[in-house]
Amino acid sequence: MIILGLTGSIGMGKSTVAAMFAGxxxxxxxxxxxxxxxQGPGGRLVAAIETAFPDTTGAEGVNRTALGEAVFGNPQAFKRLEAIVHPAVAAERQRFLEANRERPLVVLDIPLLFEAGxxxxxxxxxxxxxxxxxxRARVLARPGMTVARFESILARQMPDAEKRERADFVIPTGGSLAETREAVRTVIACLAGAEGR
Structure with a gap:
């Protein structure tokens, strides 16, 4: 099995590309x-997040806006949140890999692939x-997004140029969907060839 890590900064189109791989x-x-x-209704992390960040959860699970305000601009609070979330996500990722261990290629869609190691x-x-x-245009068009929040998110992410430099493949999303889909198919073909060697 080849494990392909898929990443990209906010607003780069990673969700669209992940859906193309799935397709x-x-x-x-x-x-x-x-x-x-x-973090959703009945989610395993809701109680731990409520304990660490009071009044950020309810019947619908975590109130992402309230939680965002609780950690926004506060590196210590952000680290506390990561310490709750990261181990739980890692356990789910391990289950996914086990379930798909016979597949030649799997994709791990991880926004902070470089930043979180x-x-x-x-x-x-x-x-x-x-x-x-x-x-910038994509991100600022999102509901509730502000320039300050966008810049804060970018500041926590490795610059795009550095990510591209460290990548085995760069999938461009600035053009048409057809061009992006072709790039995805090229990556799959390259890795299918590598897996057969």
Whole structure:
């Protein structure tokens, strides 16, 4: 099995690319979706998050806006949150790998692959990238996003140029969906060839 780490900064189109891999029949582990499940109604992390950050949860699970405000601009609070979330996501990722161990290729969709050290646990890395002005427009169009919040998120992420430099594959998302899909198919073909050697 080849484990491909898929990453990219906020607004680069990583979710779209992950869906393209899934559409080509490649199993995809979506770390963000796992976090949403763990923090959703009845999620395993809700009680621990409420204990660490009072008044940030309710019947619907974690109130992401309230939690965001509790950790925004506070590195210590952010580290506390990561200490709750990261081990739980790692356990789910391990279950995914076990369930798909007979597959020739799997994708781990991990937004902070480089920042959180996950790059050490994958065989190859694909970075999703778009021009900075495209990224900015996409992110600022999101509900509730502000320039300050966008810049705070970017400050915690490795610069796109550095990610591209460290990647085995760069998947461009600044053009058409057809071009991006072709890039995804090229990556799969390259890795399918590598797996057969």
């Amino acid at each position: 080509e029949g490649v199993p995809v582990f979506d770390a963000d979706a796992e976090v949403h499940k763990l 996950g790059w050490r646990e994958v065989d190859k890395i694909a970075v999703v990238s778009a021009p900075a002005q495209v990224q």
